[in-house]
Amino acid sequence: MNGSFKNILVGGIVLVAIVAFVFWQTKDPTVDFQASMPGEDNRQAGNLVQEIINIGEHFNFFEHSAPEMNGTWPRFRGENFDNIVGEKQNLKDSWTADEPEVLWSVELGEGHAGPAIYKGMVYLLDYDEEKREDALRCFSFADGKEIWRRSYEIHVKRNHGMSRTVPAVTEEHVVTIGPRCQVMCVDRLTGDLTWGLDMLSEYDTEIPQWYTAQCPLIDGDKVILAPGGRAIMIAVDIHSGKVLWEAPNEMQWKMSHSSIMPMTLNGRKMYVYSAAGGVCGVAADGPDEGQILWQSNAWNHSVVAPSPVVFDDGRIFLTAGYGAGSMMIKVVPDGNKFNVEVLTEYSPKDGLACEQQTPVIWEGHMFGILPKDGGANRNQLVCVHPDDVQKVVWTSGKTTRFGLGPYLIADGKMYILSDDGTLTMIKPDTKQYIQLAQKKIMDGHDAWAPLAIADGRLLMRDSKTMVCLDIGK
Amino acid sequence: MNDKKTSKPTNRREFIQKGMRATLGLSLAGLAGVAAFKASADDYVWQIDPFKCVSCGRCADYCVVTPSAVKCVHAYDLCGYCDLCGGYLKPDANALSTAAENQLCPTAAIKRKFVEDPYFEYEIIETLCIGCAKCVEGCSAFGNGSLHLQVRHDLCVNCNECSIARVCPADAFLRVPASSPYLIKGDFTTGNSTSNPT
Numbered sequence: 293m294n295g296s297f298k299n300i301l302v303g304g305i306v307l308v309a310i311v312a313f314v315f316w317q318t319k320d321p322t323v324d325f326q327a328s329m330p331g332e333d334n335r336q337a338g339n340l341v342q343e344i345i346n347i348g349e350h351f352n353f354f355e356h357s358a359p360e361m362n363g364t365w366p367r368f369r370g371e372n373f374d375n376i377v378g379e380k381q382n383l384k385d386s387w388t389a390d391e392p393e394v395l396w397s398v399e400l401g402e403g404h405a406g407p408a409i410y411k412g413m414v415y416l417l418d419y420d421e422e423k424r425e426d427a428l429r430c431f432s433f434a435d436g437k438e439i440w441r442r443s444y445e446i447h448v449k450r451n452h453g454m455s456r457t458v459p460a461v462t463e464e465h466v467v468t469i470g471p472r473c474q475v476m477c478v479d480r481l482t483g484d485l486t487w488g489l490d491m492l493s494e495y496d497t498e499i500p501q502w503y504t505a506q507c508p509l510i511d512g513d514k515v516i517l518a519p520g521g522r523a524i525m526i527a528v529d530i531h532s533g534k535v536l537w538e539a540p541n542e543m544q545w546k547m548s549h550s551s552i553m554p555m556t557l558n559g560r561k562m563y564v565y566s567a568a569g570g571v572c573g574v575a576a577d578g579p580d581e582g583q584i585l586w587q588s589n590a591w592n593h594s595v596v597a598p599s600p601v602v603f604d605d606g607r608i609f610l611t612a613g614y615g616a617g618s619m620m621i622k623v624v625p626d627g628n629k630f631n632v633e634v635l636t637e638y639s640p641k642d643g644l645a646c647e648q649q650t651p652v653i654w655e656g657h658m659f660g661i662l663p664k665d666g667g668a669n670r671n672q673l674v675c676v677h678p679d680d681v682q683k684v685v686w687t688s689g690k691t692t693r694f695g696l697g698p699y700l701i702a703d704g705k706m707y708i709l710s711d712d713g714t715l716t717m718i719k720p721d722t723k724q725y726i727q728l729a730q731k732k733i734m735d736g737h738d739a740w741a742p743l744a745i746a747d748g749r750l751l752m753r754d755s756k757t758m759v760c761l762d763i764g765k
Numbered sequence: 766m767n768d769k770k771t772s773k774p775t776n777r778r779e780f781i782q783k784g785m786r787a788t789l790g791l792s793l794a795g796l797a798g799v800a801a802f803k804a805s806a807d808d809y810v811w812q813i814d815p816f817k818c819v820s821c822g823r824c825a826d827y828c829v830v831t832p833s834a835v836k837c838v839h840a841y842d843l844c845g846y847c848d849l850c851g852g853y854l855k856p857d858a859n860a861l862s863t864a865a866e867n868q869l870c871p872t873a874a875i876k877r878k879f880v881e882d883p884y885f886e887y888e889i890i891e892t893l894c895i896g897c898a899k900c901v902e903g904c905s906a907f908g909n910g911s912l913h914l915q916v917r918h919d920l921c922v923n924c925n926e927c928s929i930a931r932v933c934p935a936d937a938f939l940r941v942p943a944s945s946p947y948l949i950k951g952d953f954t955t956g957n958s959t960s961n962p963t
Contacts, residue, residue: 326873328865333877333885335862451883452845501849501883594857595849614849614907615856665906 345446347476347488350425352441358432361412363746368406368458368507368551369599370700375652377702377745382765385705387717387729392761394733395749396436400758401427403455403471404505406698406742407751407758409433410461410480414744414751416758417468419454426470428459430483433749436760440483446472448503453755456505456549458742460515465530467515471503473547475517477530487533491547495519495526498546500568505549505597509563511576518565520547525565525574527582537582543589545569548596555602558625564600566591566610571600573623573630586630590637591619598650601658603678607635613647613663615640620681636682641667643682644674648696648740652706653678657685657722659706661694671695673708675722688725692716698752700743707763713739713754715761733759809940811927815913815950817937820902824914825895827929834920835896835929837874837889840950843911846884851907852900853877853887869899891917910950918946 362379369375384391401419408415414431420443427443448454448471459468465486467477475489491497497519509516514536515528524541528534545567552565554576562573562585572587593616601609611618617639624631644651644660651660658676662669671693675685688694695711705728706720713734719726736754744751748764775783813824813835824835848861853875858867863877874893878886889912896914904912930938941948 328863328868328873330860330862330864332863334879335885336879336882449882452847592857614851663906 343447345444345474345490347444347474347490348442348478348485349445350441350443351483351485352443353483354438354440356432356437356439358412358437358439359434361433361747363409363749364411364461365407365409365744365746366462367408367460367510368742369553369650373553375650375700375742376654377700379746381703381745381748383703383705383748383763384765385728387731392715392731392733392750392763395760395762397757397759398431398436398438400753400756401454402450402755403453404738404740404753404755405455406458406753407744408459408461408466409744409746409751410463413439413480415459415461415466415480417455417457417459417470419448419471421450421454424448426455426468426472426474426476428466428468428476428478428483430466433747433760442476442478442483442485444474444476444488446470446474448472452502453738453740454503456503456741458507460508460510462510462530465510467508467510467530469504469506469508469517472499473497473504473519475508475515475528477515477533486531487528489517489528489533491517491519491521495523496521500547500549501595502549504547505551506547507551509552509554511554511563516552516563518547518552518567520545520567524567524572524584525552525563525582539572539574539582539584543570543572543587545572545589550596551599553600553602555600555608557602557606557608557623558630560585564602564608566596566598566600566612568594568596571608571610571621571632586623586632588621588632588634590632590634591621597648598646601651601653603653605678607678609651609658609678609681611644611646611651611660613640613645613665615665616645618643618645618681638682640665641669644676644684649698649742652699652701654701654706654720655722659699659720661696661699661708663696673699673718673725675725685722686724688718688727692725692727697739698742700745702745707743707745707750709739709743709752711739712737715750715752733761808943810918810923810943810946811916811921811930811938812941812946812948813914813916814937814939814948815910815915817935818898818901818914819935819937820898820905820914821934822897822899823932823934824929825897827932828896829924829928830920830922832894833896833929834917834922835914836891836894836917836920837896837898837900837912838915838947838949839887839889840911840913841886842951843909844887845909845911846880846886847908848883848885850877850885850887850904852904852912854903856903869903871895871897871899875900887912913950915947915949918943 418427425443430439473491477486523538525539527536548568550566561576570589571591573585593612595614596612619637620635622633646660647663673688697709699708708716714732717729734754739754741753750761750763872893874890876888
């Protein structure tokens with residue numbers, strides 16, 4: 293190899309190296325990339341016109357009356373907040389081909405609002421799409437005839453249903469929360485308006501996805517609400533509508549679909565709320581009533597529908613859908629304050645989790661229906677022991693799956709409603725799944741509203757129709 | 766005298782000649798028959814039964830074509846047009862927005878467009894889709910399941926033995942007539958994978 297050839301080779305290599313280096317330095321491999329930025333969907337800012345809402349402005353009386361009955365199902369999850377009917381019932385253990393008989397049915401606006409029952413009257417916060425009104429409708433439990441209706445104009449667009457809350461009822465009052473967070477209190481018998489509160493304008497509440505599903509809580513003479521926005525929780529005098537206290541929302545949490553659950557933890561009565569952003573406990577009595585006793589953002593999910601469930605030993609079970617799974621926490625006293633200890637957290641396929649309904653505790657075991665992302669046991673009713681909520685004791689099996697519908701226990705029977713209006717009656721058992729009867733009652737869809745049972749009758753609904761079933765012996 | 770006509774015995778050469786002619790004739794007839802059958806009969810192509818698909822993600826990894834010939838398609842009739850779309854947004858997304866950190870799709874192959882409050886339309890950009898099925902899983906878990914995977918026949922090379930079908934854990938790959946090559950949700954019945962998709 294002569295010298296000139298070597299020089300040419302070396303020169304060529306150097307030239308190639310220089311070209312490669314310049315290319316490497318100047319070429320931007322990300323030049324074709326496009327950044328995904330917020331706002332590319334051209335989302336609009338909602339209604340620019342401020343809507344004037346006069347809560348409870350309209351009233352209709354329909355010349356019907358209701359014979360007084362004894363039973364009550366006065367609020368979401370019942371008298372004891374456990375979704376178990378405490379009153380003595382004598383319900384059928386099986387159904388013939390004609391049973392359970394449909395005693396009456398009424399057409400409702402599209403939604404998932406559930407009924408409350410009080411001494412022969414049924415209360416339901418409906419949405420009248422034609423009149424564009426939130427309407428508290430009072431029906432006779434005996435025959436389903438409407439007695440009166442208290443309503444107010446408000447624009448609610450269809451968004452996977454419109455109505456979705458259960459009223460709270462006492463001997464004197466009925467309190468409702470509308471889909472867009474308006475609170476209304478009326479006289480239970482006459483429907484006379486007592487007061488109204490717009491959480492949207494008063495507390496800067498952000499309406500949750502698909503509208504709120506928070507059900508109001510009445511505790512003595514106080515109505516307890518969780519607006520989010522400016523206050524995480526407030527108490528309102530049920531007689532006057534005067535705000536008694538406000539727990540500030542320093543953590544900027546938002547209103548969820550979950551409802552406030554009263555609990556007694558370490559000897560202190562508290563209101564526990566699972567917000568979108570975290571979970572907190574607010575003092576329910578004593579000199580520090582209305583103060584936040586503890587809070588934690590360890591439980592931070594954007595969509596939370598089930599309410600917190602407390603075990604006898606004070607542990608609190610939190611669950612949510614959309615991939616959130618579940619968490620078990622314990623509130624531990626530390627001097628004058630409380631600390632939150634996270635005991636366990638897992639994804640929906642690794643233990644009991646619920647997307648929409650709140651689990652039920654029965655004879656020391658917890659029952660719930662797994663969500664669609666619950667792995668192999670998805671959509672099955674499962675039973676777990678509180679000692680290990682990730683260890684499934686039994687499931688309803690691969691051939692018996694349910695949906696997002698409600699379940700409730702009464703007289704040693706558990707009633708489970710599937711999305712398509714099929715009602716299943718089982719014997720709740722801590723060892724195995726025991727199905728007693730099953731029947732398709734309605735032809736609609738999205739039968740997600742909470743059930744209500746009183747006086748041997750069951751109220752259930754799909755997206756547009758509510759029926760009353762005779763389930764008594 | 767014997768009137769019976771005596772046939773001329775066939776010699777070996779003639780026998781072989783006749784045999785060869787007959788064999789050739791039969792072969793040509795058979796070939797023509799097969800050609801005619803192939804010309805008239807429907808061919809088959811690979812497709813995914815969306816009701817069997819478990820969104821395992823293998824379609825993205827095992828296809829011999831890069832990126833995969835399997836793409837997400839959208840059955841608009843089934844879509845809820847949700848703001849909180851389980852196929853578009855990551856679980857527990859910070860915000861319901863188009864920001865990259867909120868999107869579930871690793872290649873931003875889903876375009877979200879505001880329709881009217883509170884509805885949004887979702888469109889698949891097929892050139893970006895890699896068939897990973899993350900959106901399909903999210904849509905099936907939290908929505909109506911309108912997002913689903915299909916083999917796109919303008920991209921598929923129709924291997925005799927599909928390399929994705931070999932590893933599909935749900936046996937969701939099947940041969941369908943080339944004249945009806947897609948199994949679009951809403952156009953055919955759940956679980957009846959042999960039915961004709963219109």
